[in-house]
Amino acid sequence: MTKTSPFNRIVRTAVAAGLLSGLVLTGLQSLQVAPIILQAETYEDAQAKAELKPAADAAIAAPQQHADGVQELKAEVAHEHPAAEAHEHVASAVHEHGAAAGHAHGSVGAQAHAGPVEHEHGHEHGGWKPENGAERTFFSALANISMAVAFGLLLSAAMTLRGVSHGWRGALLWGAAGYAVFFLAPSLGLPPEVPGTAAAPLGARQVWWLLTVAATAGGLALLALAPRWPLKLAGVAMLLVPHLVGAPQPLVHASAAPAELAQSFIYATAFANAVFWLALGALSGFFFKKFN
Amino acid sequence: MSIHASAVVDHTSAPATSVAKDKVLPALFASALAVALLYGAAFSPMEALHNAAHDGRHSAGFPCH
Numbered sequence: 001m002t003k004t005s006p007f008n009r010i011v012r013t014a015v016a017a018g019l020l021s022g023l024v025l026t027g028l029q030s031l032q033v034a035p036i037i038l039q040a041e042t043y044e045d046a047q048a049k050a051e052l053k054p055a056a057d058a059a060i061a062a063p064q065q066h067a068d069g070v071q072e073l074k075a076e077v078a079h080e081h082p083a084a085e086a087h088e089h090v091a092s093a094v095h096e097h098g099a100a101a102g103h104a105h106g107s108v109g110a111q112a113h114a115g116p117v118e119h120e121h122g123h124e125h126g127g128w129k130p131e132n133g134a135e136r137t138f139f140s141a142l143a144n145i146s147m148a149v150a151f152g153l154l155l156s157a158a159m160t161l162r163g164v165s166h167g168w169r170g171a172l173l174w175g176a177a178g179y180a181v182f183f184l185a186p187s188l189g190l191p192p193e194v195p196g197t198a199a200a201p202l203g204a205r206q207v208w209w210l211l212t213v214a215a216t217a218g219g220l221a222l223l224a225l226a227p228r229w230p231l232k233l234a235g236v237a238m239l240l241v242p243h244l245v246g247a248p249q250p251l252v253h254a255s256a257a258p259a260e261l262a263q264s265f266i267y268a269t270a271f272a273n274a275v276f277w278l279a280l281g282a283l284s285g286f287f288f289k290k291f292n
Numbered sequence: 293m294s295i296h297a298s299a300v301v302d303h304t305s306a307p308a309t310s311v312a313k314d315k316v317l318p319a320l321f322a323s324a325l326a327v328a329l330l331y332g333a334a335f336s337p338m339e340a341l342h343n344a345a346h347d348g349r350h351s352a353g354f355p356c357h
Contacts, residue, residue, distance in 0.1 A: 127339035143345030150329035157319035205355035
């Protein structure tokens with residue numbers, strides 16, 4: 001067999017390992033993760049319906065201008081609730097979201113009367129959506145394989161930089177490192193959430209997620225590979241920084257689904273991702289050596 | 293460690309230019325490709341992509357909504 005170019009070797013390794021481990025992940029996911037998501041969605045839909053009914057009534061009874069609606073809401077909230085600022089923030093955030101999703105403006109007033117809105121509406125997104133069942137599983141598989149190939153590219157790139165081919169057994173450690181960097185560390189601040197869970201603004205969470213991944217990758221690399229202690233200690237500091245800063249949190253912690261369901265989702269995803277990363281690591285090590 | 297003992301070292305001592313050509317550049321290109329793939333599967337705000345990858349995003353612990 002002729003020697004392949006380094007880039008070619010990385011890509012071939014990532015595609016082979018990513019395809020197989022992505023399928024493993026999809027299998028595990030449809031057995032123990034997806035059922036929890038579907039269950040959580042029933043709670044979420046029920047809560048959304050319960051909130052939409054009074055909203056629709058209010059919209060029929062008293063259609064309002066946008067500006068008037070917001071002004072009235074602020075006045076009502078300030079009048080009725082002592083913690084006016086927090087409620088205004090939550091209510092106006094929901095109002096914007098609701099307006100974008102095509103709700104009547106009157107709905108916000110009705111929701112404010114019903115009490116503080118405590119969760120994020122995960123599935124008020126419009127547009128195309130895969131049907132539950134085979135179609136949804138197929139697109140999940142596609143997404144999983146894309147992510148797996150991407151993670152495989154990063155693992156193979158790291159192996160290339162190290163210049164060492166361990167074979168599958170030694171590469172289990174690379175997989176464990178990937179699990180720590182891309183799942184464990186971010187999950188400490190932002191645990192995997194079932195749909196219908198209150199959360200801080202998406203942009204802030206994505207930034208924290210990315211910074212945590214970068215800091216954990218850099219910190220682990222220094223800790224494991226740096227030749228001298230001061231650098232290793234700097235690595236430990238890098239591991240800790242994101243958690244000392246803290247992940248963005250919602251104003252109110254709440255979920256449409258029961259706490260037990262949210263808890264079992266964390267266990268299910270922790271297990272599925274552990275198996276996935278060990279599989280991706282081992283397969284990457286195997287193919288990286290094979291495609292030399 | 294036994295793992296390292298059985299490891300095969302690809303490049304023992306290589307000049308700097310060949311290190312860049314054989315290691316750094318391929319690793320950089322591969323990482324760029326990985327970022328593009330991850331963005332599409334896990335971070336894209338596009339409605340259809342979000343809905344298609346929804347369960348994968350939640351399962352992997354990516355911030356989703």
